[in-house]
Amino acid sequence: MSAPTDAMPRPARSGWLTSRRSKAILKRTVLYLLLALVAFFFAGPLYILLSTSFKTMPEIQSGGLMSLPHEPTAQAWVTAWGEACIGITCGGLKGYFGNSMVMTIPAVLISVMIGAINGYALAKWPFPGARFVFAALVAGNFVPFQVVLAPVAVTLRTLGLFGSVEGLVLIHVIYGIPITTMLFRNFFLSVPNDLIKAARIDGAGFFWIFFRIVLPLSPSVIVVALILQFTGIWNDFLFAVSFSNPSSAPMTVALNNLVNSNFGVKEYNVHMAATVIAAAPTLILYILLGRYFLRGMTAGAVKG
Incomplete structure (x- = not known):
């Protein structure tokens, strides 16, 4: 029972x-x-x-x-790529697409490399005033771009780069250094100091340690920096419209001129196709590297 x-x-x-x-x-x-x-x-x-x-x-x-x-x-x-009238020319977006590529790729690579070296120096090779230098670089992330348009225009004219693709590359490299430095510095703080000390005892120098030890440990933060920089530079409109001329204008300026044209019938299908073409590189980048971007974010690429 x-x-x-x-x-x-x-x-x-x-x-x-x-x-x-x-x-x-x-x-x-x-x-x-x-x-x-x-x-x-x-x-x-x-x-x-x-x-x-x-x-x-x-x-x-x-x-x-x-x-x-x-x-x-x-x-x-087909019309958006090679036939659409942008301004007084009717050659489509293909020339402007090339301008964006020539501007974006060097600016991304240079700013990421300089940011990586800066972050490595600030994290693993401290020097007097390192905290002040880092604070000044971080403050650069919060300066509105509209504030610096006039002095940047004067600087580019002085250097003979106003209205050129090279001038846009220089601008994006300079204004990309603060964010990339912050990303790499915060990530490199998590790299064990014993690795650096052991390499220095063996006679390794600054750049040998950087390229042989530290950089191979940092694929996640590299991907994060590349995606952030590529997206920001490719989609930039303010600097592009302010410091380019019709021959050096990137995609964002061309797309704006195409969509806001007041001549003839509004060809919405062409405008939509042009918009997708302009957004395609960043979409493809996120599709290919999206998992690595999320992995880098969660692995400490932006921790501080």
């Missing part, structure tokens, strides 16, 4: 587990719904861009912003 008595609590415990499991499923469902809503909020504009870029103008004018194209065509993409 004792066996049924021992089995009495089991239904109650089973009901408690079922209730707890139901609550967990409900919470997970609500979470997924919220994530789906957020994803739709961010993916919705991209969907509109892509779908509209493959529509003809009569189909766009007939309405149906969210509808798929009935007869998809890539003519808008």
Whole structure:
């Protein structure tokens, strides 16, 4: 008779587990719904861009912003890339795309390398006044770009770089150094000092330790710095519109001139295609390196 008595609590415990499991499923469902809503909020504009870029103008004018194209065509993409009129020229975005690449890639590589060396020196080779130097560099992240437009214009004219791609590269390198220095310095603080001391005892110098020991330990922060710099420089409009001329203007200036043109019918399909073309490099970069970017953020690339 004792066996049924021992089995009495089991239904109650089973009901408690079922209730707890139901609550967990409900919470997970609500979470997924919220994530789906957020994803739709961010993916919705991209969907509109892509779908509209493959529509003809009569189909766009007939309405149906969210509808798929009935007869998809890539003519808008061809026009945006090589035929669209931007200003007084009708050569599309391809020349401006090249300007952006020539400007962005050197600026990113140079600013990341200088920031890595600065961060390494400030973290592992302290010197009198190192904290003040670091504080001054960090303060550079908070200076509004509008404040420095006039002195930068004077400096570029003095150097003979005003209106050139090289001048834009110089600007982005200088204004990229504070953020890259902060990223690398904060990350290098987590590198064990014993590694540096052991290498110095063996006779290794500043750059040997940097390239052979410290830098190979830092792929996560390198990816974070590369993505942040590439995105910021590629999408820059203020410096580009202020210090470039029609022959050296990057994509952002060309896209603005194309979309805001007041001549003829607004070709929304061409504008949408041009917008996607302008955003494609940063989208591809995040798709290819997104996991490494998140890994770098969580691994301490921006801790301080």
